[in-house]
Amino acid sequence: MKLLRKLFGAKNKPEPIKAAPIVVAEVKPPKPVITLDAVEQTNDEQELLKLASDGATSPLRQAAAEKIHSRELLEQLAKTAKTKDKNVFKLVKSKLDAFKAEDAKLAELEANALRICEKMERHIHQEADALFKAKLTALQTEWSALSQISATSIARYKAALTACEDKIAARAQAIADEEEKITLDEQALQLAQEAYQNLKAMAKDIYHAAHIDDIINANYEVKIQELGNAVRLAANRQLPMDNLIKAFEQRKQQTLNLIDQIKTSGTAQQIAELLQQTEDSNAVNNAQQKLQQFIKSAKELGEEIPESLQEAKAKLNAIWAERHQAEQAAKNALREFSELARKGLWAAEQGFVRKARAIQKELNEKREQLTGAAQELPKSIQAKLEDFEAQLVKLGDWHEFAVTPKKEALISQMQALATSTIDPEVLATKVHELQDSWKEVSKGAQQQDDDLWQQFQQASAVAYAPCKEFFEAQSAAREANLNKRRELVAQLTAYLNGYDFANAVWKEVEQTLKTARAEWQTYWPVPRKAGNELQKEFETLMEQLFGKITSEYENNKAAKQQLIEQAQALLDSSDIRAATDRVKQLQAQWKTIGKSWHKEDQQLWQEFRKHCDAIFARRNEVFEAAKAARETVIQEAEGLLAQLNEFAQRSVDELKAAKAEIEAVQAAFSALELPKEAAKSLQQKLSASLAAIANKRDSARVQAEEQSWHDLFNALDALRHYELAVIANKPAETLAAQKAALEELIANTPRWPSGCFSSLQQRLAKADSITAADQIANTEALRTLAIRAEIITDQESPASDKQARMVYQVQQMQQGFGQRDTHFEPLLIEWISLAGVDTAEYTSLLQRFNACRIQGVAK
Numbered sequence: 001m002k003l004l005r006k007l008f009g010a011k012n013k014p015e016p017i018k019a020a021p022i023v024v025a026e027v028k029p030p031k032p033v034i035t036l037d038a039v040e041q042t043n044d045e046q047e048l049l050k051l052a053s054d055g056a057t058s059p060l061r062q063a064a065a066e067k068i069h070s071r072e073l074l075e076q077l078a079k080t081a082k083t084k085d086k087n088v089f090k091l092v093k094s095k096l097d098a099f100k101a102e103d104a105k106l107a108e109l110e111a112n113a114l115r116i117c118e119k120m121e122r123h124i125h126q127e128a129d130a131l132f133k134a135k136l137t138a139l140q141t142e143w144s145a146l147s148q149i150s151a152t153s154i155a156r157y158k159a160a161l162t163a164c165e166d167k168i169a170a171r172a173q174a175i176a177d178e179e180e181k182i183t184l185d186e187q188a189l190q191l192a193q194e195a196y197q198n199l200k201a202m203a204k205d206i207y208h209a210a211h212i213d214d215i216i217n218a219n220y221e222v223k224i225q226e227l228g229n230a231v232r233l234a235a236n237r238q239l240p241m242d243n244l245i246k247a248f249e250q251r252k253q254q255t256l257n258l259i260d261q262i263k264t265s266g267t268a269q270q271i272a273e274l275l276q277q278t279e280d281s282n283a284v285n286n287a288q289q290k291l292q293q294f295i296k297s298a299k300e301l302g303e304e305i306p307e308s309l310q311e312a313k314a315k316l317n318a319i320w321a322e323r324h325q326a327e328q329a330a331k332n333a334l335r336e337f338s339e340l341a342r343k344g345l346w347a348a349e350q351g352f353v354r355k356a357r358a359i360q361k362e363l364n365e366k367r368e369q370l371t372g373a374a375q376e377l378p379k380s381i382q383a384k385l386e387d388f389e390a391q392l393v394k395l396g397d398w399h400e401f402a403v404t405p406k407k408e409a410l411i412s413q414m415q416a417l418a419t420s421t422i423d424p425e426v427l428a429t430k431v432h433e434l435q436d437s438w439k440e441v442s443k444g445a446q447q448q449d450d451d452l453w454q455q456f457q458q459a460s461a462v463a464y465a466p467c468k469e470f471f472e473a474q475s476a477a478r479e480a481n482l483n484k485r486r487e488l489v490a491q492l493t494a495y496l497n498g499y500d501f502a503n504a505v506w507k508e509v510e511q512t513l514k515t516a517r518a519e520w521q522t523y524w525p526v527p528r529k530a531g532n533e534l535q536k537e538f539e540t541l542m543e544q545l546f547g548k549i550t551s552e553y554e555n556n557k558a559a560k561q562q563l564i565e566q567a568q569a570l571l572d573s574s575d576i577r578a579a580t581d582r583v584k585q586l587q588a589q590w591k592t593i594g595k596s597w598h599k600e601d602q603q604l605w606q607e608f609r610k611h612c613d614a615i616f617a618r619r620n621e622v623f624e625a626a627k628a629a630r631e632t633v634i635q636e637a638e639g640l641l642a643q644l645n646e647f648a649q650r651s652v653d654e655l656k657a658a659k660a661e662i663e664a665v666q667a668a669f670s671a672l673e674l675p676k677e678a679a680k681s682l683q684q685k686l687s688a689s690l691a692a693i694a695n696k697r698d699s700a701r702v703q704a705e706e707q708s709w710h711d712l713f714n715a716l717d718a719l720r721h722y723e724l725a726v727i728a729n730k731p732a733e734t735l736a737a738q739k740a741a742l743e744e745l746i747a748n749t750p751r752w753p754s755g756c757f758s759s760l761q762q763r764l765a766k767a768d769s770i771t772a773a774d775q776i777a778n779t780e781a782l783r784t785l786a787i788r789a790e791i792i793t794d795q796e797s798p799a800s801d802k803q804a805r806m807v808y809q810v811q812q813m814q815q816g817f818g819q820r821d822t823h824f825e826p827l828l829i830e831w832i833s834l835a836g837v838d839t840a841e842y843t844s845l846l847q848r849f850n851a852c853r854i855q856g857v858a859k
Helices: 002-008 035-039 045-054 057-065 071-084 084-125 130-144 151-208 214-235 243-265 267-278 281-301 305-351 355-374 377-418 426-444 450-498 506-524 530-570 576-592 597-648 652-657 657-673 675-727 730-746 757-769 771-791 799-815 823-833 837-859
Strands: none
Touching: 035 057, 045 057, 045 071, 057 071, 071 426, 084 130, 084 151, 130 151, 130 377, 130 675, 130 757, 151 214, 151 243, 151 530, 151 675, 214 597, 243 281, 281 597, 305 355, 305 377, 355 377, 377 426, 377 450, 426 450, 450 530, 506 530, 530 576, 530 597, 576 597, 597 675, 652 657, 652 675, 657 675, 675 730, 675 757, 675 837, 730 757, 771 799, 771 837, 823 837
16 A cells, blocks of 8 residues: 555545456567567667667666767657666767767867958958968868858858959969050060160171172162161050161161162272272372271161271371371461460560560561471461560550559559458469469569568468468368378278278178278368378278178178079979979078178069979969869769769669669769868768668568557458357358468568467467457456557557556556566567457557557557
8 A cells, every 4th residue: 555655646545456367378579578688789779779779787777879870860768768777868968969079060160161261352352462362272272171061151161262263363364464565565575685786797798799780779779678677566555666667777877878878989999999909198088088988887887897898098197197297287387476476476476575576586587497398387477476476565665664663553452452352272373373473474574673682571471371271270170180090991991901891781781881981081181192002901901892792792791592493493302382382482591591782683583583482383274183183082972972972762672683883883983082171061961871772671660560550450450350160150161261362462462560370370379279268368468558558658548448547557666667568579589479369459459559569669
């Protein structure tokens, strides 16, 4: 009673148990014992779920739970195991936690994928410059590190990637068009330059030709016209060829002029021969004109003068030199006579009697020479000579009266300089000029004028005093500048001897060179002799310092040339990845090398960059080829997946027939080396395709299994009708016909539920000996079996059987929990063995039992 109260509650007191008729049930075989080995051998997760929930021992339940991997089944098991088995619950919870962690990881991956998609979409609107592709590659690399991305994000990423690649392709096409234009422009420019060079060569041939007739001249003119057409075609491309076209047109006109000249005067060699054969003045003049024209043409054409023309020119120069020498001698004699007459006139006008008379004597001697050569004096010189002689006559009369006033005027001018504020250097010059004038005035004078001389000397001393102070100050400044230059030389010497040029900061060294030069220029003026000697010493030091810089520049130049050679050698490397890494190292080394000469440095950099760009271009080609190969593999994998998807649409019989084909497709897919970025997605698609095929097979298997149960219950119903006929003692003929039909039905049934056929055969073997007593016992056993099925599946029993259900449960509690039903399969075997139940009872009980069976299978 206490046990019943605990089971049903204190309020619901059980009614006294009425005596029920004792039914002697047949002895049932013991239930099969499920072991750990059986768990290891099964892979049916539904079966494993039952074992994990209702297994007899905890190790058995744990072993079954360990083999369950379906998340849905694990969640079901967690609900049932939470209160039944803590060890199983912990095991299941750890597996579910792994699923949750995977969900969190997938959510994080999806967030990263969305962030990359947003970056890609913003990147579309950037300018497709040199960094555009590098940034896109970085985003692609970042994307390739992701996995298990949703189809929406993948589609969004591919759309953005396609837009970026289209932009790169458009930019590449623009660059290709520009490169094509540059190539055509270079060809046009080369054509124009070749035309110009051909014209120059033609002009040289024409100039050096010994004989040219009209036909040859006409051919030359045609060729010149053709070359001009080539230059005009090149000029139509709007290239910066103004200087070249101008030079071509100039050379063209010069060449045409040369041809016209040859038509009129003959070749240069013919003119030279003519000059060698004649000395006639007119012929020489005519040859000279032609010769000069050819020499002018040679200068215009930039050609060397032929030897024959040089000889003719030399002879012509000798003829004209001889004539010019005679004419020049006569001109020089007249010029000297005229200059001497001018000096005599000036001396006479200035009162220099002695000098004037000496000049008169010299003029008379030269005049005899000129008139002796039957040469008359020009009228201008004759007039100048007459003026000199007239002035000389007057000089003797008033010379003495003119000197004293001039000296007094010089004294006044010198005294005026004493109060002048002009620059000391200009003042000194004026003092010296007045002193020179005093000397000139005093020449030829008979009186000494000591008093005037003393006045002039005193005034000179007073006027020169400021100049003396200025020149003394200037001398002191020169000495100071000289001392500063000496200090600068000493500093440079110490700098050169003490500076660590092995670890020099060359920018500072260059600045030192510039600063020293600029500072040297500021220390000026200096004494000439001492300054020149110090200047040599300074220049020697500057050359040494400049030599240090030059040596560094040359070392840097040599180092950069070595890097260029290494970069050029990498162009032939077969390992483009290693070559790219190496060229990046070379670029880093380039940055550590100092500068060289500016122009050469720029040229070296352009050459180095050209090799680097070529290597990077090869790397891009390799990357593109690898990408194309990956795309090919992906397309092949997609094709195999499409075949598997097509198999999933076929019937079950067709799937069975195509098993070898499906395995071949799966093997071909496994043999592919899938790209890392697409491997996970393709593997997921493969799993989905195989799962679809497996689901189709499983669905067919479930249908076949359900059909087998349907066939089983049909056969049991037919067998039960035969048993009722036996109990009713139907005629033998009827029984025989009915049994034959039953055996045929059993024989023609293709498939039976597992373990049921033997029980069916055993029942069929006992059918002929069944009695009415068996029918009554089996009916009660069948009802009890229905109640047991409802208990195991937690279903309510009809009100009419609630009392029987309670009695059964009490009996089970009294017998102990070890005999409790835990699986449905043994009930099915027992159901098959219970024969001869009446139709009314059987139909009702079958409906209840079958509902429990279906629910039991679902669990």
